[in-house]
Amino acid sequence: MPSEDRLPIYELADDLVAALRDPAGSRRLILQAPTGSGKSTQVPQMLLDAGLLGERGRVVVLQPRRLPARMLAARVARERDTTLGQEVGYRIRLDNVTSARTRIEYVTEGILLRQMLGAPSLGGVAAILFDEFHERHLYGDITLARALGIQETTRPDLQLIVMSATLETGTLEKYLAPCRTLVSRGRTFPVTTEYLPRPAPFDRIPAWELAAEELARLAAAHPAGDALVFMPGAYEISRTLNEIRHHPRLGQWLARPLHGELPPAEQDAAVAVYPGRRKVVVSTNVAETSLTIDGVRLVIDAGLARVARFDPYRGINTLLIEKISRASADQRAGRAGRTAPGHCLRLWTEAEHADRPAQETPEVGRLDLAEVVLTLKASGVDDVYNFRWLEPPGRRSLDRAELLLRDLGALDRATGRISAVGRQMLTFPVHPRYARMLLAARERDCVRPVALLAALTQSRNLFTRSEGRKMDEDRDDLLGAEHESDFFLLMRAFRFAENSRFDPGRCRRLGIHAQGARQAAELFAQFLDIEQKHGGNPDAQKDHGRDRSEDIRRCVLVGFSDQLARRLDEGTLRCQLVGNRRGTLARESAVGKARLIVAAEVREVQQRGDELNTLLSLATAVEETWLQEMFPDDLGATEEVFFDDTARRVMVRRQRRFRDLALDEKLSDDPPKEGAAALLAEEVLAGRCPLKNWDAAVEQWIARLNALSHWMPELGLVPIGPDDRRALIEQLCYGATTYKAIKERAVWPAVRAWLSPQQQAWIDEYAPERIEMHTARGPRKVKLTYPEPGDGAPPVLAARIQELYDVTGSVKVAAGRVPVVIQVLAPNHRPIQVTQDLANFWRESYPKHKAELQRKYPKHEWR
């Protein structure tokens, strides 16, 4: 049974200290300890108290989230009876509560990575503790990799301890080798797990119905404690709440939603304790790691989550519903055992469970790596492909990141090394796109608005989800009409929030997140501060008599030129983007009428019926003339000649392009003559536009020519091959642009002109169309058929047996060189025999057939 006084981690204290103190040791340690072991608060103190930090060294405890960083620091300070910020402190973005005397500091992941950029040998840091490493955040991965490098080069004394709750440690051990692994127990209560007996028919019964039904069943069997239901998103949560609230057997339950978009007051309401009532919280992934809810003893898990991914092939973010991993399901189940033994129902079968992935894909394998790649390049890692990744990202992800950084000018085009611009960009702690925008703003003296714009995109969505027409209208009334950029609407909303001193009530009426606006204000201040420190003057708004809106929008274009889009048609939201992508402009976008826009967000989401839709949001209207001025090298024109199947004519499509995106398109029917002839010839050859006069006789003539060129090479005849045929037809089509114009054109003159009159005469002589034969009824001209394509196969003569009685020798063409193949036909024109040697036929074959033929056709003459 877990006890309050003695944390399980103490059992490891001696081993831990011994391992780190070992002079022959590697100073690398993996600490596998589940939630509640006390590792986050106790291990740093063990290091300090055992003297492992030296005289004045610090231990940095890396945290994935800000709130726990602060809370843990406060708790440890309390345990050690000191003021926060003295011996124990924390550093998170915009909040540094440490001092020169600080020995234990809780730091969020991004902060340490930034620190490594400025001070690569990490002076003063004796040890780094990577807490919650199993969550595998991007910055955690990179920070560990860099820390290993630092330890191997300038800081062999640096101690690295990787702490992880559920991680399968095999790959990590290999990665850190040589290292030691210590394992500790947790301090949670047992949780029993139950699966569905058979797969849930989610196509017929939605997950929310099933969850409510199962809650009613389990509520009776487990009479104590609160419940937690995991759903993938806000929509599913609201449906589940609806089911629960209307369920006849769940009337006494208090049901509360919990997800990140919720205002803080409602989040508090979900976490709060309601004495005397049973509570069910329906939550997204927030409750899996970020928030803990005390008193939960029952978990119902739909097993789904919306997972963000970046598709490096298309350069599109996706946010699709996926099945969670086994590790994630265990983490969710554990939420039932924090205060007492609990129970977890998984809405899938045990067999299905075995098929799920063991772990979630780490962020490094699914997110946009542009920012991380730039950071690595700044640290001297020129070849990011061969960086010491714990798990290397896909090649395409790195390609895509480098491509974007090159487009932004952050990397040298030729060498791929970081450029001066790239280094300047890194002074701003934002995605490279926004950093680049801020640099562009410096040149245009509009840093202030662009800094605000950048700040507004970093915090959670400033606008709450629309809650009906009324709020939309109020918002429109107050914020005014906007046609140039969605960013401008955000900025106005921010100004409103600021003027109302971030009052949650006033903001909420307009659907504005007061908290989000407050965070944006802090970021805004940070960006302006950085600008000032680097010699800029954010208030240098010299008035050049220019349109401020235009300056700002041009900056947006600099950061997102690869997400330029053109409206496909007026009145539609469908857009064509650079990079051969398509998307739909968000319906609430203010720039609904602009023809050219840049979208700061391109995201693929699931629509009703699981259909996928690429959604363009945070859009800004841009002008084509800007492209000309700002990206002259990326503009071009194309001219495409094509055959219009319905009009049956050759047309020209002339486009002006920005990279591969057509800016406009003009169709005309004045194609260049060569191009038109070639396309018409193509249609003729494919049989879609037959030439009336290119008949069987023409084909036979070509076959004769080709055959004769084989049989009698001394004549010097040039055969008509497939290419020549194409050239001939092209020549026939020359000057025309429509099928109508070529359909009736004369063919013979052009084909015949292939040969000189002398050569034409040879064809008639040596490969004649008809040949004279002495039949029983006298001489007769019989037609020869030359097999196509005329590669030397002999011509065929078909004749009824009675016509052949007097023909004994073989019939020959090509000056007697090529015996004609004779098809001997019965009176019904069915072939009896095919032969080049008629004499042999009369002698060997004919006698065998004669009797039967005579019986069948008694009226014919049979010799």
Place this chain on the structure above:
DNA sequence: GAGCACTGC
């Protein structure tokens, strides 16, 4: 039912 999980510098 319109179309959105969670963090972090």
